[in-house]
Amino acid sequence: MAMARSVGTLASLALLPKTDLKGLVERLMGEFTVVGPVPKGKEYVFSPIQSAGDLALDYGTTILPPKKVLHQPFEVLFSFHETEGICEAREPERKQILFGLHACDVYAIQILDRAYTLEYPDPYYGIKRQNTLIIGLNCHQVGPTCFCQSMGTGPGMRQGYDLLLTDLGDQYLVEVGSSSGEALAAALQLFPAPRVMLVEKEKRLDEVRRKFHKRLQTTGLHELLEDNFRHPVWEQLMHQCLACGSCTMVCPTCFCYNVVDKLDLGLKSGKRQREWDSCMLLEYAQVALGHNFRKDRDARIKQRVYHKLVYYEPQFSTIGCVGCGRCISACVKKIDFTETIAILRGE
């Protein structure tokens, strides 16, 4: 992966006894909206918490990625009125903390940062991102669909966090990843930790690394995919795929959206809003007068896989998949693109 390591990663270490976590979260809640993983049925979702007890830090993954906080599924951009024009009166955003994010999701946010803040800055994303701190949590819950290790994004987090927690049994190791994180750590008055604790952390991460079953071989991926554009596997997938769009709806790096105007009944005022869109949907590549550039389902499946694994790289200097496995677990037909790649490799 071509991302530079953030310089402050090892600048400061601290220890947080687990018994102090509640107090810490409550102190954070005084100043920030704290968004963290909470249970929903047998799954988990990121949600603003009401008390520290809401947090389920032993979660594996969530239905939707934390992307939903920065780039919302539905979002009103502005309202407009026949005589008053465009009104962008937006509430000042409260500062928020994304708490307990795993490495895959933090890496995905860094990809979104490139898509939304560099060449074409998106003000709606930008303002939320500026007001957001990330407290990461090194993952030790390797799920059956996880393959972050293959993508080089996890399980250990290397960058993108303000603070990073690692579960060491009865305490967390706290690492500082940014100046905001440093300020936060100072305000929280954490106990300094000896550097030897990093060895303990690596030991824990090594245990996690041994738990992965799912793999995606990334070497020579571009050539492999370029050479197999007409491989029969795509047609097989076309027959299987339900074109329901779930895989892209749960993806942490998908950034497409659709914009719709919602008028009031008087037809004099209304709202412009956006919502997540998906290249897996038939109407996505349809243009005026009805022509559709990706009418066939296999063309859309290929677009999704090639976009993630090939086309992201020239634009964002990284593969577009972080290996979170959500698209696999969300698929009713259990379509798994790590298996597709294995088939292309003749494995």
Add this chain to the structure above:
Amino acid sequence: MKAKPRIAIYKMSSCAGCQLEFLNLEPVLLDVVGALDFSYFVMARRGNLPGPYDIGFVEGAITCGEEIEKLKQARKDCKMLVALGTCACYGGLPSIKNWVPQRVVEGLVYSDLSAIHSTKAYSIDQYVEVDAFLKGCPVNKDELVEFIKGALLGIRPYLRPHSVCVECKLHENVCLFTSKGEVCMGPVTTAGCGALCPSNAKACDGCRGPANDANTESLAHAFLAHGLHKNDIIRKFRKFAGLTPEFSKGVEVV
């Protein structure tokens, strides 16, 4: 000011639940009445007025000769004709009788069959040209309002063409299929309902008919893999829109 469009609401073989949704638009009902002239709306007004009308909403499936006549007259009387709800769009619930012989199914309901002369239940576009389809059992109120606004402006309204899964995911529901082990018609059913049933932990029944790229064959295989009986699968695809090519394909698999 331009005259308000004249509206007619027709009822064919149906439960009247879709036209009731006009009255259930309560929070915006006065705005709707302010924008539209409900000239013919038997459920809601006395002294209904004759055509021509600007927009006709037809609710219900067509199940007898009289309804065919009534429908053809409606087409003549209305500039724009809209199928209101799944019965008018696809045959809907009444169409479950289409796979039982006519006299047998009539005998299940009526004791004296001498005056009964029903036909198979068909969508209204089997008989007349239809300008717009508002799906759902009942029709979705937000979509109904979107359609009305589009009609007033003379633009195509945004009606979701894709699967219920999209809205279900946007609402971050726990997937009934992958997480709870239930079977759900969501992956092949048209969205626009706000994933109403799955959001209330009830599997999608397919009431809005096939989505724009419904792969019903693959879903039928998934149902089989889930251990669903062949007859249950057939019932799922025939409950609301069994006459559509897409849902027929789901039946053909089993």
